[in-house]
Amino acid sequence: MSKAALEPVKKKFASEVISEHAQHGDETLVMKKAKIQAICEFCRDDPAVAMDMLSDLTAVDYLMQGRETRFEVVYHLYSTTRRHRLRIKLPVGEDGAEVASVTGVWKSANWMEREVWDMYGITFEGHPDLRRILLYEEFVGHPLRKDYPIAKRQPLTRREDPVEGIWEQKHILTGPSAGAHFRGSYDIE
Amino acid sequence: MTSNSEQLAVQERVALPTETMTIMMGPVHPAMHGTVRVVVTVDGERIVHADVQVGYLHRGFEKECESVTWGQVFPYTDRLNYVSPILNNVGYAMAVEKLLDLEVPERAEYIRVISGELSRIGDHLTCIAAIAMEMGAFSIFLYCVRARDIVYDRLEELTGARVTHAFCRVGGVKDDIPEGWLEKVRGGFDEITGVIDDIDGLLTKNRIFLDRTQGVGVVSMADAISSGFTGPVGRASGIDYDVRKDHAYGVYDRLDFDVPVMDAGDTFCRYYVRMEEVRQSLRIIDQAIDQIEPGPVKAEGAHRVVLPTKNETYNTIEGMIRHFKLVVDGIQVPEGEAYTYVEGGNGELGFYCVSDGSGVPVKVRCRPPCFIVTGQLGNMLVGHTLADVVPIFGSLNMIGGECDR
Amino acid sequence: MGIELYGVDSLQKILGWARKYSMFKQPFVTACCGMEYMSTMGPRYDLSRFGCEFVQFTPRHTDLLFVVGTISERQAPVLRRIYDQMADPKFVVAFGVCASSGGFYQNYAVVPGIDQIIPVDVYIPGCPPRPEQVIDGIVRLQEIIQAGETHSQRELRQLAEAKG
Amino acid sequence: MPADTYLPLIVFIFVGLIVVAMFYVPAILMGPKNDNDVKLEPFECGNEPVGEPTVPFNPRFYQVAILFLVFDVEIAFLYPWLVYYREKPTVWGLVIMGLFLTVLGAALIYVVRKRVLRWA
Numbered sequence: 001m002s003k004a005a006l007e008p009v010k011k012k013f014a015s016e017v018i019s020e021h022a023q024h025g026d027e028t029l030v031m032k033k034a035k036i037q038a039i040c041e042f043c044r045d046d047p048a049v050a051m052d053m054l055s056d057l058t059a060v061d062y063l064m065q066g067r068e069t070r071f072e073v074v075y076h077l078y079s080t081t082r083r084h085r086l087r088i089k090l091p092v093g094e095d096g097a098e099v100a101s102v103t104g105v106w107k108s109a110n111w112m113e114r115e116v117w118d119m120y121g122i123t124f125e126g127h128p129d130l131r132r133i134l135l136y137e138e139f140v141g142h143p144l145r146k147d148y149p150i151a152k153r154q155p156l157t158r159r160e161d162p163v164e165g166i167w168e169q170k171h172i173l174t175g176p177s178a179g180a181h182f183r184g185s186y187d188i189e
Numbered sequence: 190m191t192s193n194s195e196q197l198a199v200q201e202r203v204a205l206p207t208e209t210m211t212i213m214m215g216p217v218h219p220a221m222h223g224t225v226r227v228v229v230t231v232d233g234e235r236i237v238h239a240d241v242q243v244g245y246l247h248r249g250f251e252k253e254c255e256s257v258t259w260g261q262v263f264p265y266t267d268r269l270n271y272v273s274p275i276l277n278n279v280g281y282a283m284a285v286e287k288l289l290d291l292e293v294p295e296r297a298e299y300i301r302v303i304s305g306e307l308s309r310i311g312d313h314l315t316c317i318a319a320i321a322m323e324m325g326a327f328s329i330f331l332y333c334v335r336a337r338d339i340v341y342d343r344l345e346e347l348t349g350a351r352v353t354h355a356f357c358r359v360g361g362v363k364d365d366i367p368e369g370w371l372e373k374v375r376g377g378f379d380e381i382t383g384v385i386d387d388i389d390g391l392l393t394k395n396r397i398f399l400d401r402t403q404g405v406g407v408v409s410m411a412d413a414i415s416s417g418f419t420g421p422v423g424r425a426s427g428i429d430y431d432v433r434k435d436h437a438y439g440v441y442d443r444l445d446f447d448v449p450v451m452d453a454g455d456t457f458c459r460y461y462v463r464m465e466e467v468r469q470s471l472r473i474i475d476q477a478i479d480q481i482e483p484g485p486v487k488a489e490g491a492h493r494v495v496l497p498t499k500n501e502t503y504n505t506i507e508g509m510i511r512h513f514k515l516v517v518d519g520i521q522v523p524e525g526e527a528y529t530y531v532e533g534g535n536g537e538l539g540f541y542c543v544s545d546g547s548g549v550p551v552k553v554r555c556r557p558p559c560f561i562v563t564g565q566l567g568n569m570l571v572g573h574t575l576a577d578v579v580p581i582f583g584s585l586n587m588i589g590g591e592c593d594r
Numbered sequence: 595m596g597i598e599l600y601g602v603d604s605l606q607k608i609l610g611w612a613r614k615y616s617m618f619k620q621p622f623v624t625a626c627c628g629m630e631y632m633s634t635m636g637p638r639y640d641l642s643r644f645g646c647e648f649v650q651f652t653p654r655h656t657d658l659l660f661v662v663g664t665i666s667e668r669q670a671p672v673l674r675r676i677y678d679q680m681a682d683p684k685f686v687v688a689f690g691v692c693a694s695s696g697g698f699y700q701n702y703a704v705v706p707g708i709d710q711i712i713p714v715d716v717y718i719p720g721c722p723p724r725p726e727q728v729i730d731g732i733v734r735l736q737e738i739i740q741a742g743e744t745h746s747q748r749e750l751r752q753l754a755e756a757k758g
Numbered sequence: 759m760p761a762d763t764y765l766p767l768i769v770f771i772f773v774g775l776i777v778v779a780m781f782y783v784p785a786i787l788m789g790p791k792n793d794n795d796v797k798l799e800p801f802e803c804g805n806e807p808v809g810e811p812t813v814p815f816n817p818r819f820y821q822v823a824i825l826f827l828v829f830d831v832e833i834a835f836l837y838p839w840l841v842y843y844r845e846k847p848t849v850w851g852l853v854i855m856g857l858f859l860t861v862l863g864a865a866l867i868y869v870v871r872k873r874v875l876r877w878a
Contacts, residue, residue, distance in 0.1 A: 023525050023526060026527060053415075056554070062551070074541065076528055078537075107412070107565065108415070108564065111560065111564035133243065143703070150252050155705070155710075156670050157671045157711060159710055207815050208814055208815075209813075210815065215672070215803025216624075216803065218651065221803075222623075223663070247668065252703075253699065264698065271625065331636060334632055334636030335636060337636075338636060341633065351633070352626055352630060352722050653801060673804075675796060676804050679799070680797075750792045754792055
């Protein structure tokens with residue numbers, strides 16, 4: 001986490017930098033989201049920075065903390081040659097939550113961006129096939145948003161769904177309570 | 190003669206056009222570990238396109254972490270990479286300790302190293318068992334499971350559970366080592382080494398195994414770096430990056446071990462790097478057992494973080510209040526964010542934790558090494574035959590819990 | 595329809611004995627319980643001592659659906675389809691707390707217990723259950739089979755009769 | 759020497775049928791029948807079946823099947839000839855089988871030279 005990673009980027013994209021800190025030793029740059037592709041290409045190609053691996057890409061929802069821009073997309077970059085790291089954070093507003101995709105720069109971004117789209121609803125324009133990765137297509141909404149209730153289920157199938165043929169009528173047992181409705185005990189002895 | 194077969198091929202393509210067939214190697218498939226569906230478009234036997242669909246074991250890890258206190262997240266981290274659970278515990282514990290700037294006593298670090306390396310041996314043994322069994326070598330599966338049961342016995346004696354240990358705590362580990370445990374751990378070494386040598390003899394020179402794994406699923410070093418390959422899969426493609434060596438955390442700088450790196454980048458290398466790493470882990474545990482000294486197991490004097498001992502809780506009012514506050518409101522982690530990374534079973538296992546000062550985390554992001562590796566499975570499969578899907582997928586060691594979280 | 599045999603006691607005993615000691619297992623393995631399932635199948639705990647060793651991955655050749663691990667909402671239709679495609683007589687064992695009740699994943703992603711989707715005969719608690727618990731669950735199921743109709747069979751039969 | 763009666767053959771076939779019936783008839787009689795439409799669909803790893811199975815694929819696979827058939831039947835013909843030849847080794851028998859083997863040997867050489875199977 002040496003300073004060497006942060007200075008060149010800050011010098012080159014001074015206009016983009018919003019703020020900078022090094023909490024707990026993690027060099028972090030908070031930047032505007034407009035030129036993220038150029039920044040990432042610079043990070044990868046510049047010999048002094050040489051971030052040839054995108055270690056992690058995720059987003060954070062600051063709805064409860066009352067920030068003006070709700071989301072924040074976080075990139076963790078790593079250099080296998082220089083052995084140093086850098087974190088880039090892009091504040092992203094809620095309406096029109098859109099960031100340029102960096103799959104062109106690193107191949108590992110492909111699935112991570114799909115997961116951020118699936119979980120937070122932040123679209124990555126320029127992504128080869130942006131579709132849900134962890135949830136099923138019929139799922140409505142983005143679960144990791146703070147305003148999505150944790151237990152709001154959208155079941156694909158339940159026991160009483162008719163299977164053609166034998167299960168057509170409602171199943172004969174009492175209603176589908178929390179799965180504990182037929183604890184019959186078998187008197188075997 | 191060869192021109193003759195080219196003409197033959199050209200005539201065929203013109204006269205007898207063929208169509209591709211879509212085959213679903215779905216979640217219920219012996220080689221797909223139950224949670225991945227690969228929709229393969231096949232021309233004859235050659236794979237033209239493979240769409241890998243994961244998410245069948247998405248259990249909402251992050252959503253659950255955002256609704257429990259910092260201390261209660263540990264059981265969830267067990268079930269991320271459930272093949273080497275203690276490595277996840279250590280990763281998450283270090284992330285919170287980084288946020289708290291907390292010092293962990295040396296003995297706790299050594300216990301974390303010993304149990305973590307035991308967990309890593311279990312991970313590699315399970316992966317080798319899966320690779321071999323899916324290619325028909327069922328006896329290797331039985332050898333590996335027998336050796337892994339030894340590891341599970343030692344970890345059960347230490348933590349109380351065979352698979353889901355929840356052994357680490359913020360600021361150290363749950364309990365000290367039971368009596369005579371270290372000798373038992375060392376006693377199990379020769380059996381594990383015996384099993385590894387048996388597998389070496391059976392598989393590494395086995396003609397069928399070599400033909401099916403060498404030169405299959407090759408990933409060049411440049412591709413591997415751009416695709417974020419870390420861990421055994423990355424080291425098999427030539428990336429000399431091991432978090433324990435390059436960013437030594439805990440007491441790894443006092444232990445010497447070497448990092449096996451091969452550069453062919455095919456399925457055989459991924460298998461062989463894991464075999465070598467089991468031996469290195471045994472070496473690490475051996476040295477750690479020699480270097481460990483008695484001492485406290487939890488951070489001293491960190492009243493706001495570490496639970497008081499049982500007799501303090503029941504006999505003193507301060508202990509009881511402290512215990513009550515810690516359990517109900519959780520550890521009050523100061524506001525901020527931190528990213529720590531450890532060498533997990535499949536690679537760089539990172540934890541990015543964000544806290545807003547309350548007892549409940551805002552975000553606990555786990556960097557899933559096998560999710561990022563499986564992302565490239567689609568490109569690796571193109572051009573291979575249908576039978577190669579099994580060894581390639583087996584060698585990536587995709588674990589459902591860590592991949593889908 | 596099968597000949598009404600449940601009346602003939604001695605033949606039913608033979609039938610129960612034959613079915614209980616020759617169960618072909620469809621391991622529907624998804625999550626951490628899979629590790630304990632491997633240990634149960636391994637040489638040390640060895641589930642095959644109870645006649646329940648042979649592992650088949652197609653529902654056509656199996657009569658015991660061993661649901662091992664968490665069933666997420668995305669996996670539910672797959673589980674339902676596998677259960678429907680299994681040959682009769684079929685039994686279902688829920689292996690582990692996540693399969694029995696969703697475990698400590700009570701959220702949008704996980705089915706709260708597979709009895710929300712298919713009828714279950716034996717629930718094995720534990721997260722993951724120890725191999726001994728699994729063997730006890732299998733022995734429990736064998737007792738139920740020996741006693742005649744298991745729960746899911748009775749339900750299927752009643753529904754078949756109700757359908758006429 | 760032709761067997762004077764065919765009784766052993768009939769008994770052999772009859773016992774075979776009995777054993778087969780022993781497995782199938784009880785299963786058909788005593789097995790519960792709960793058919794539904796999903797059960798009759800093809801099994802595709804837990805998904806709805808996609809695409810139709812009869813897709814025109816490469817004729818090379820058909821070629822491999824035919825080649826196997828030819829050489830397998832050749833071995834099938836060798837067995838009775840060998841048993842018979844061992845009892846009464848005549849030159850004429852050798853000539854006939856030699857002719858048979860040379861024809862098939864030529865076919866094998868042709869296949870190898872044409873590199874028909876070299877399409878991996």
